[in-house]
Amino acid sequence: MQTELISRGVPIEIRWLLAAAGSLLPPALRSDWLREWYAEFWHCLGSDREMRARAFGAFPDAWFLLRHDYGIVWRLRDISDSRSAPVVALVLLIAAAAWVAGGFKQGRNLLFHQDSAGLVLVAQPIPFMGGSSRVPAAQVEAWLQRSQTVAQLGSWSAEDRLLDGRHVRVCRADAAARVLLAEAPVMPQCDRIESVEPNVISHAGVVARLKNGASMLEAERELAETAKLHKGWMRPAIVPLSTVRTAPLAPVGSALLGLLLMGGLAIRARTMRAWIWAASKTVLSFALIAGVWIEFVARAPFTETAGIPPAWSALVYLLPVLVGCWAAFCFRRNASHRCRICYRPLTMPVSVGMPGRCLFEPGGTEYLCGAGHGALLVSPFPELMNREVWATWPDSWA
């Protein structure tokens, strides 16, 4: 019987749902598949609501057939069961890492931009929690007059203003500062830039370019000399722009590396194949976190006093560590409920044993590997050393 004829007895919304689900299938499969579903609905005596609910089940059915027909799942499982699994996993890992690295090329370029070499910010360190403040304009002027190391110097400031009912960040910079900051990897975050005459900004940030061959130490020594010229002047510090940018890399990078190791140590696998799959997933996840974090680090603006604004500090220091902790926690929890042989998720939790017993028939929850590799007994007492006991089944179950 033709599919069109059978479908006549089926409500229109059911026909639409079946047609939509059937469109997932290749034509060779679709005809028989539709015949089966239409015939069931033709004979079905349920309510409209019940029939609609059943029609939605056609989607997972079609999806299953699609995967099965093309053999993607079985091919992948065959690969994962074969001895070439480590090689395939390694190739996938390298390909994914290359893809991720290519995607984050822009951030990397911004972060390690070579043109920023020689550009420095002048700031007054505060001996409290690593803070810094601006340097008196007169002291900078005195430095410029005596300096043998400075090639170019500009001043700039940033302030928040209310323009047309909205808050905007306005940067005021003299010509030299605009030129120098434009060479920096990213300009300070400004919604609007205003030009001002040199020396108009009396209390501003100072950006300078050192002469070729001039060292930071020489420049700092010159600045330190200016502190003797006027009472109250301090010994300012010189901070390369590249240092401002890369400041979060060491502490946060170390923390992420530590969390990656913790995630790796949580893997409970008894075969090399399972371990490689688990490790690949962990490494790729942390690579993704690190990549996104580097993008933020590269785009973080800097302040006049050679720092990162507090909101951005939370983003580039605190957030990646929190996300890393969460990822490590998820890996730890996920790894404990996976098969130690094939690393598939364990299913079918059932309560077993006698509650309260620790030696004979200990109570707990048993999880099974869907592929029949074994069972995991989880004790309800978290303080026990052997809280999770894995039992590998003989091959007859697999």
Next chain:
Amino acid sequence: MPDRINLTYASGLILQTIAQGLSYGFNIIDHTGLPSGTVYPALRRLESAGLVESLWDHKGAKKSGGPPRKYYRLTALGRERLDLLRDRYPLLQKMTK
């Protein structure tokens, strides 16, 4: 055919229902209470694993005057696996009437 067959509790329930003679997809849904999105993919999987086979019910179609329905029946391998499942899940027989 895959080397390993994931015989879940739901698969066992479906095999048990078919063994009792309820062989159409919607009948299995009615009897087990499982949603159609679970039953049909499970039937496909069991069929591809060789535990059940499907046939078109032309005789039933002539009687009812409607289109032929596809029915499922256990193979020898399916019956063998169902015995194993009954040992593994003692409640399986009590779940279906």
